[in-house]
Amino acid sequence: MAVTAITEVVAMKVFLTGASGGIGSRLVPELIAGGHEVLGLVRSDAAARKVATAGASVLRGDFTDPETLLAGAGEVDAVIHVAFNHGTDMAQSVADEATAVETFGAALEGTGKALLIASGTPIVPGRLATEVDPPLAADPLADSPLGRRGRTAEYALALAEKDVRSVVVRLPRSVHSRGHRYGLASALIAAARRTGVSGYVGDGAQRWPAVHHLDAVRLFRLALEQAEPGTVVHAVADEGDPMRTLAETIGGRLDVPAISVPAEHFGPAGAVYALDQPASSELTRKKFGWQPAHPSLLDDLAAGNYPE
Numbered sequence: 234m235a236v237t238a239i240t241e242v243v244a245m246k247v248f249l250t251g252a253s254g255g256i257g258s259r260l261v262p263e264l265i266a267g268g269h270e271v272l273g274l275v276r277s278d279a280a281a282r283k284v285a286t287a288g289a290s291v292l293r294g295d296f297t298d299p300e301t302l303l304a305g306a307g308e309v310d311a312v313i314h315v316a317f318n319h320g321t322d323m324a325q326s327v328a329d330e331a332t333a334v335e336t337f338g339a340a341l342e343g344t345g346k347a348l349l350i351a352s353g354t355p356i357v358p359g360r361l362a363t364e365v366d367p368p369l370a371a372d373p374l375a376d377s378p379l380g381r382r383g384r385t386a387e388y389a390l391a392l393a394e395k396d397v398r399s400v401v402v403r404l405p406r407s408v409h410s411r412g413h414r415y416g417l418a419s420a421l422i423a424a425a426r427r428t429g430v431s432g433y434v435g436d437g438a439q440r441w442p443a444v445h446h447l448d449a450v451r452l453f454r455l456a457l458e459q460a461e462p463g464t465v466v467h468a469v470a471d472e473g474d475p476m477r478t479l480a481e482t483i484g485g486r487l488d489v490p491a492i493s494v495p496a497e498h499f500g501p502a503g504a505v506y507a508l509d510q511p512a513s514s515e516l517t518r519k520k521f522g523w524q525p526a527h528p529s530l531l532d533d534l535a536a537g538n539y540p541e
Contacts, residue, residue: 242458245347246270248305250296250333251316252289253280255414256351256404260313260450261287267454272309274301274316297329299336306340311347311398311457323502324381331385338392338399347398349457352386354403354442354467354512361472362512364403364465393463400460403467405442405512406505407474408449411533413540417441417506418530421476421483422539424499431484432494437477439509444470445527455521466517470525473511479534486537 247264251257252273261284264271271289274296275281281291294301296316306312314333318326337348355362368383392399407416415422418441425431449468456466477491484491496503517523528536 244268245310248272248309248312250274250314252284256315259446261289263450263454296333302336303340312337313349315351327381334385341397342395345396349400350389352401352403354405356510364467364516390463398462400456400464405444405469407443407530409530409533410446411536412538425487425489429489431480431489431491432498433476433480434496434507439476440473440511442469442473442512443530444468447527448525452523467514469512469514471529482534
């Protein structure tokens with residue numbers, strides 16, 4: 234039997250992977266401010282100090298180690314998995330994510346506990362992607378590592394039929410904070426610094442959605458507290474900024490020209506940069522009362538102060 238929806242906010246102990254990362258480090262105080270207790274997974278002494286200072290308990294280990302994940306999941310009321318290795322081997326990173334989610338699924342099956350995972354907004358050619366679109370809805374990258382992430386999300390949602398309150402939080406291509414990281418836009422900044430031109434692919438009309446870190450973590454908390462089993466939410470503040478506008482803004486701050494470049498200019502993942510991939514969060518906003526309140530991606534980029 235599937236679990237029923239939560240009707241009132243109940244304080245929970247939450248196991249959070251990626252607790253010292255861009256999303257996790259902001260999610261820890263958000264959850265604690267909401268009355269929840271956090272057990273944060275960390276790999277290093279520096280990360281442990283950071284997470285402990287924020288008020289969370291610490292579990293040392295790696296999210297690629299199933300025994301560590303099982304130990305953490307066994308201590309809590311809910312799991313939020315946001316850890317992801319953003320290294321050069323995307324296929325391995327996506328495979329590691331799938332293994333982690335499957336481990337959590339096996340641990341939580343039959344418990345009625347919550348499992349929230351981070352995923353990406355789907356690409357639906359010709360229109361805004363919405364929460365009702367399946368993870369691989371007409372996705373031109375279905376056979377790529379990004380497509381594998383979609384299959385992991387499908388697995389997580391199916392756990393609702395196994396008495397797990399599973400929730401997929403779809404994040405846009407750029408999750409940003411001024412002076413920190415800018416998601417895919419950080420790759421535009423790095424390429425502009427490396428090559429002396431701020432590039433966009435084709436005519437640059439392709440659109441990328443975005444959200445501020447602090448708006449995203451608020452939605453994670455709301456979904457933890459309110460979402461029904463098998464729910465998809467979109468953490469999208471800006472439905473789609475044209476790539477050319479992003480490149481021109483970055484070029485203006487770095488004092489380099491904005492020009493059209495081939496997709497290969499951005500390396501092996503360049504094919505993603507050529508795709509129009511806007512997304513909506515209208516249904517999420519209506520259901521959870523979520524309203525983004527922090528600066529847009531263009532506002533943050535226009536302010537400069539890019540990290541090295």
